[in-house]
Structures are given as structure tokens and as C-alpha cells.
Amino acid sequence: MKIVNARIIVCSPGRNFVTLKIETDEGIYGLGDGTLNGRELAVASYLTDHVLPCLIGRDPFQTEDIWQYLYRGAYWRRGPVTMAAIAAVDMALWDIKGKALGTPVYNLLGGRSRDGVLVYAHAHGADIEEALDDVGKHLEMGYLAIRVQSGIPGVASTYGVPTSNRPYEPAERGLPSESRWSTEDYLRHVPKLFERVRNQFGEQVALLHDCHHRLTPIEAARLGKDLEPFRLFWMEDPLPAELQEGFALIRQHTTTPIATGEVLNSIWDAQELISCQWIDYIRMTLVHSGGFTHLKKIADYAALYHVRTGCHGATDLSPVTMAGALHFGLAINNFGIQEHMPHTAETDLVFPHSYHFEAGYMYPGDAPGLGVDIDEKLASTFPYHRAYLPVNRKMDGTLFNW
Numbered sequence: 001m002k003i004v005n006a007r008i009i010v011c012s013p014g015r016n017f018v019t020l021k022i023e024t025d026e027g028i029y030g031l032g033d034g035t036l037n038g039r040e041l042a043v044a045s046y047l048t049d050h051v052l053p054c055l056i057g058r059d060p061f062q063t064e065d066i067w068q069y070l071y072r073g074a075y076w077r078r079g080p081v082t083m084a085a086i087a088a089v090d091m092a093l094w095d096i097k098g099k100a101l102g103t104p105v106y107n108l109l110g111g112r113s114r115d116g117v118l119v120y121a122h123a124h125g126a127d128i129e130e131a132l133d134d135v136g137k138h139l140e141m142g143y144l145a146i147r148v149q150s151g152i153p154g155v156a157s158t159y160g161v162p163t164s165n166r167p168y169e170p171a172e173r174g175l176p177s178e179s180r181w182s183t184e185d186y187l188r189h190v191p192k193l194f195e196r197v198r199n200q201f202g203e204q205v206a207l208l209h210d211c212h213h214r215l216t217p218i219e220a221a222r223l224g225k226d227l228e229p230f231r232l233f234w235m236e237d238p239l240p241a242e243l244q245e246g247f248a249l250i251r252q253h254t255t256t257p258i259a260t261g262e263v264l265n266s267i268w269d270a271q272e273l274i275s276c277q278w279i280d281y282i283r284m285t286l287v288h289s290g291g292f293t294h295l296k297k298i299a300d301y302a303a304l305y306h307v308r309t310g311c312h313g314a315t316d317l318s319p320v321t322m323a324g325a326l327h328f329g330l331a332i333n334n335f336g337i338q339e340h341m342p343h344t345a346e347t348d349l350v351f352p353h354s355y356h357f358e359a360g361y362m363y364p365g366d367a368p369g370l371g372v373d374i375d376e377k378l379a380s381t382f383p384y385h386r387a388y389l390p391v392n393r394k395m396d397g398t399l400f401n402w
């Protein structure tokens, strides 16, 4: 089998997605996700202008050699654009491999290790009352694990809480919006939120929270201690993740489990976090961490240190990544939990797929390969629009982390 063609499909059914389609001389094709929210065309160009010409004529079964060729052969290694481009190729090749062998990708990753993939939903509200209502709604939908975010008194807008009735998940078309932030108000508010959630919904539901990179180590240590009575499943992204040893200080002060990794893109970005056991869940995902070939190595390395996976799964990752994440989550032993933000109906129409949700778990389906496709004709009716993630400033205007 040989690769005879490879091309990028950029579409925007409500938000931008970059999809790679690799075609073979036997009529089988594979799909890969190369979406990098807010910088999509950088990945599209990296693939179209630099990578795809190198694929023509290669054997699509050679996933390891092609991964190494794209990683080492670029000379300039790592980074979100490079690793998203490599991920798109890698995911498409695993899709081809599964289709050619007539088996779902999870069987190429070790086969089923569990019946279903535990997922968590996003509940939010402009205030605690609204957030409680949304938690109740997601419990009724059957979720067993729920991330809870709420507006903060005194802060006009915050991460994870929509300011309209549309589902929350930037990027917004037009130039970056700007928000103002108060860590002090946030640290006072979050323990009150989770005290109310636990009082209303009890101990059974797994509760998660995303700090979204906005604390210092000592602030995160304080929040972790304040949240201990509410026994969170995890406190996510307490810090920006560049300084891995910053997580050590959090660990000295609190037993609240820590998750991080969605903005990381190679094992080297998390090697200390994992080997020093400064985190409990690694959130790196297929599309931003080099695809199956690299993420399986990361999960296997994490398993040595009691670290489980908790892959990122926001709506700015396409249904191709969602499908792949479910195959991955079904197969690996040290699976922790999978994020699930349902895509819009228009996105699901562009990307028909065999995965589904049922009673708190998701199932990838048994179609050969990834079990996801792209309706190119429909995709072409949703042209790309430049969009940006927001920019965040402290109350005094200091540029801060969004």
C-alpha cells in the first residue's frame, strides 16, 4: 500500500477545524486532526507546504518510521504547531491501518481494557445558583463526573462561563477580546462553590475544576487545601506549565489531585511532572502531542509513576480527535478520565462518527479505523474565519494568563 495523495481541509462549522486526509493507492483513506485553536492556518501551512510532499509514495503502515522522520527530520523539534502537524499525519495513518486490517484502532493499541470510557462534562453558571442548576442538568443526562466553573462576584467574565446562551468555548471571530481577572476574588469564591455543590448533590458525583493556569504555586496550594473537604477528582492547570518544578510546592501542601498537560506537546514538557509525581493526571491529547505514536509512549511512561491519563477534549479539538481519544481511552491500562464537550450539531454533521455517550461513559464503536469521516461537500459550506482565544489582564491592566 502506498500514499498517493494528502490534503488539508479547513472548515468552520461554528468553529475552525484543520483536517488532514491521506489517500492510498488501494482506495483507503485516513483522517487526522491538526486543529490548533487560534493558530489553525499555521498548522495547515506546516503540513501543506512542508510535510505532505514528503509523504507521497510512503507505506502508511510505517507509523513509527514516519513519526521519527517528521520529528527528527525537521531539525526544529517540538512546539504546538509542529506536534499538531505530526499528530494529524499520525492519526490519519492509524486510521488507514485500522481500515486496512478491518479492525477499530483500539485493537491496535492493546485491545479493550474496559467496557467503556468514563467521561466528564462541563457545568457552569454566571453564579453559584446557575452552576448548581447546570450540575443538576448534567447529572440527569447521566454524567458521573462533572467539571464545575462559575462566575466570580466582582469579575465581569471568567474562564469556562459563557456570556451568551451559546456553549462556552472560544475562539471568537475578530480580534482577541480582553477580560479582567482577580485572583483574590477567585480564591475566595471557589471553595464556596464546591461547598454548595457537595451539600446539594452529595459525595458520589466526581467533581473537577479548571484553574486555567492562573495561580502561583502558593496560591494553588492554598486553593487545594481549601478544596480538600470537597474531595475533588482533580484541580486542573493550577499553574502555567512551563516551570514543571513549580508543581512541587503544591504537592507539599495539599492532597487535592492535580491534572495538567493540555497545552503541553511532547514528553519532554511533562517528564519531570510525571517522574517526580507532582501530578496525578496527564492531560496531553492526540492532536497536540504528536498523535497515537507519541501519546502511547507518554501514557506508558506515566504508568511507571502512578500517573493516569485525563485527555483534553474541548470542542476546539475536532471529532477526529474525540474518536481517537475514545479508542485510546478504551485500550490503555492507566486511563483516568476523558473530557467530553459535545460538539455542535453542525460539527457532527460535517464529521459523521460512530462514537456515542451512554450513562456516563462513551464508546468509540467498532468501525474499522477511527470510525469518523468528513463530509467534504458540507465542510466547504463552512469557510474558515480567523478567530482568537481571549487575552486576560489583571484588574490593574497587567497582561496575565487566560
Ligand code: CS2
Residues within 6 Å of the ligand: 037, 169, 170, 210, 212, 262, 312, 313, 314, 315, 316, 339, 389
Ligand atoms: C479548557 C479548554 O477544556 C479545558 O480544560 O482548558 O477549554 C481550553 O480553554 C481550550 O481548549 C483552549 O482552546
Ligand code: MG
Residues within 6 Å of the ligand: 210, 212, 236, 237, 262
Ligand atoms: Mg483546561
